[in-house]
Amino acid sequence: MSDLAAPKPEAAAAAPTSGKLRRAALLALGLAVLLYIPVLLTDRSIFGIRLTNMQLLNLGLTQINLMLISMLGALSLNYLTGCAGLISIGHAAFYATGAMAAAIFGTQLGWPFPVVLMMAAIAGAAVGVLAGLPSLRVQGLYFVLSTMAVHYLVSFVFLEYQFRFFDVVGIPFGTPSLGGFDLNTPMRWYFFLLVLVALVYVGLSNTLRTREGRALLAMRDHERAVTSLGVDVRVLRIKAFGLSSAIAAVAGALYAYYLSNATSETFGINFAIQFIAMIIIGGMGSLRGALIGAAVWLLLPSVIAGFAAEIGRGPGIVGSLLGEHRAQLVQLIFGVLVIVLLIFAPGGLVSLGERLKGLIGFRRKG
């Protein structure tokens, strides 16, 4: 570790220390913004000046919280698909597993919330390892299909479970409590989720920097080369699957708790597809991209709804698009966005940002 890291401080010392300062300042600024956002969105005014709904882009704290939960899902999928190169189209299955675990241990047995989340992670990892087993035998397209098959199997189990112990309305989830601290307001949820997302983000990016993480990236790029270097790719794949699905299961449990209800229809195949769309929009293989993709996917619909309310239901095509067909319009925009990005910027918005930086020459020296 120390020999590898040795050249770095020298390079940093050679560069002006203002770079380091600037990073620290940016970090502090970002932190301040993140801490201020919930206050801003609850009070809906900035330093005493009231903002209109449109100036806040029609956003509320609920959307932000759902975005944070989706960020967990997008991070876990990008780790699996973007970094390990394993495509999963059945990621909703792990969400469903997490929600089911939460229903069993939380709703039915009444265990404390942190333990329930732990159990969801364990259940998710277990199902993830099982779902990853076909990767020992089949590859590429066939593996994608096996994840899809796993999705249908888990959905069926969820359906049976739901109707055996609950009813068609779905599984109810109570207010979670972290040792006396009830998560009963959006503001409290926000800070809890923010910490969780930050932990997962830092955890995953550190994992990618370890020996195993580098082996994972190398496996994605050239499997045989990695094998020849003595890495057992089979174990690596199963581990990646387990970790990713554990995170997804926790996200699923949180999602169910946040909505206080879950049905078998919550976690359909389209639910999984939206996470693939998020990582493509944000940037495949980039953890930052996963965050950006989730933000775009969760916040854009609400922004469009805001514009619709602003413009009003005028006559003609625009009016009908913004009015009764708004859901379809959002889908259309997302679909076109994914297609355009796939054709012109396969690296997603992150790569577009890098390219833009390159164009204006706004790059760090060295």
Added chain:
Amino acid sequence: MLGQVLFSGLALGSIYGLVALGFVVIFKATDVFNFAQGMFVVCGAYLAVTAISLLGLPFPVAVLFIVAVAALMGMGIHALLIRPLSGRPILSIIMLTIALSIVLRALIEIVYGPAGRTLASPLPSGSFAFAGLRISQLHLTAALVSWFCMITFGLFFRFTSAGLLMRAAADSHEAATISGVRVDAMNRLAWAIGFTLAAIGGLFLGQLQIVSTELESIGLLALPAVVIGGLQSIPGAILGGLLVGIIEQLASTYISPKSSDVVIYALLLAILLLRPWGLLGQKAVNRV
């Protein structure tokens, strides 16, 4: 009872086989695993609604209209979306087809409204008794037309020079290009055929059920069908379609209506683990 279930399973399975055949044609030619095939079925159903209910075309003209528009759409999708992405990683292509189906669904719901429509056509819709079975004429017609299309395509693929060129192009892009085959045109043709076969399936599924974008999930049964039959195999696609149709009917009659998906996908998983190349496919040899 069993005979009745088998009959409807075979009839529906023939339609699935037709859709799956379109899927395999596209996959063989361009290596695109087309998740939008289900939406192509929906497009076919809505083209039928447009031609028959909205434009009021006579039935034979309506069929021509459906086939022509479907073929054009297939070519357009290949030229605009698939060709720019050739050689990209598999997830990009899969996601492209998923995004395409999202766009098509949104467009259809904007143009036609999200509510379902009924599709009436002059095809016979009564039923008659035969050997103790109640045979629905619409199911029978659908199965017969599907078989007619499948056989026609099989003959075209096997015996005409265009079919030979298509097979050559699918077999090896490089070798075919060197021999002067216009691979690009062949691929475009494959997309036109794939879309058209799905659209014909949609024409019938739309009459057997209500026309809505929910038909997509039925069209997507072509996916397990092709894998069960063997991804590269044309007879395999048809066999897979029939199997999926029969299993679906058996499972929803004898187990529970909601269990058909899980039984089909459990079979898919078993096939993937035991015989990934499918029932009739050829085992690909991986050399290290």
